[in-house]
Amino acid sequence: MTCNLAYNPRFMFLTKTIRYNLLAILACLLWSSSFVTTKHALDYQTPLTLAGLRFVLAGLIQIPLCGHLLAPLRMLRKEFFTVLLVSIFHTIFLYGTFFIGMTWVGGAEGAIMIGVGPLSSALMAHLFMHDDKMQRRTLVSIGFGMAGVVLISLASKPWSPVGLKEFFGLMLLLSGAVVSALGNVVVAKRKGGLHPIALNSAQMLLGGVVLLLIAFPFEGAANFALPPAFYGQLMWLAVISATAFAIWFHLLSKIKVSKLNLWKFLIPLSGATLSWLLLPDESPTLPSLAGMALIVAGIVIGQRESK
Structure with missing residues (x-):
């Protein structure tokens, strides 16, 4: 008697799990590529002007993929409170603090703050979602990942004396990670209820406009007399946001918040790798390689299914 694998429940589960994991890896790799582009x-x-332009453009890019050209506007009208919350958590606050913070802190400090993301997401899910309580396996995985982030950060750039501006920048990045974790909970609580791309487009358009309005009194009108290199970088940042967030919102409707966000430990890992490959004065060291091994171990532990 033959066995059709397409109708084997275990085979279908494994295929779906692999697909979700590959999508999560793709989103994290896209995010990790944005740091060098942002600096340039x-x-x-x-x-704030750069952040606003990035997200208005990212929201516009997604409109053709929403099924209808007016889908983001309909989402804003019917689900305004949800769109507003997600926009505040994932765009306005997160990237407002990120773009300002990255002008004040170095790569090592910033990487450690980014590494706080999976921990804060697990804590928020534990507090606000009844079906996503923190388990021992999750704690062990986070411990390995955080240790790896610290090792890579220390190996990438030695610590320097931290002044008031650097400390404020660190606190901005930390607050952004915590608020973003709340945004993950908001999206996850609406599992299956909203079209992920329409929601992402609507929240980015709203967030981009708000960021531009906030930027105007502090930074003045946007300067558009800039070289082509800037517009190439802006387009790439918008494509990253449009693609990575659409993937992430889709996965948040399929996977528990705490488990999905363990993949974000890949961001400092892949960021260090890109530095070694693209920058002539950067090379791997023993502590950085050990940090990568810890991150990979943490991800493997966290992604294993409980028996």
Whole structure:
């Protein structure tokens, strides 16, 4: 008697799990590629203006994928409170603090603050979601991942004396990680109820406009007389946001918040790898390789299914 694997429940589960994991890896790799681009783009444009332009453009890019050109506007009208919350958590606050913070802190400090993301997401899910309580396996996984982030950060750039501006930048990045974790909970609580791309487009358009309005009194009108290199960087940042967040919102409707966000430990890992490959004065060291091993171990532990 033959066995059709397409109708084997275990085979279908494994296939779906692999697909979700690959999508999560893709989103994290896209996010990790944005740091170098952001640093270059900040040479041409002020932080909040750059963030606003990035997300307005990212929201517009997604409109053709929403099924209807007016889908984001309908989402805003019917689900305004949800869109507003997600926009505040995932765009306005997170990237407002990120773009300002990255102008004040170094790569090592910033990487450690980014590494707080999976921990804060697990804590928020434990507090606000009844079906996503923190388990011992999750704690062990987070411990391995955080240790790896610290090792890579210390190996990438030695610590320097931290002044008031650097400390404020660190606190901005930390607050952004915590608020973003709340945003993950908001999206996860609406599992299956909203179209992920329409929601992402609507929240980015709203967030981008708000960021531009906030930027105007502090940074003045946006300067558009800039070289083509800036517009290439802006387009890439918008594509990253449009793609990675659409993937992430889709996965949040399928996977528990705490488990999905363990993949974010890949961001500092892949960021260090890109530095070694693209920057001539950067090379791997023993502590950084050990940090990568810890991150991989943490992800493997966290993604294993409980028996």
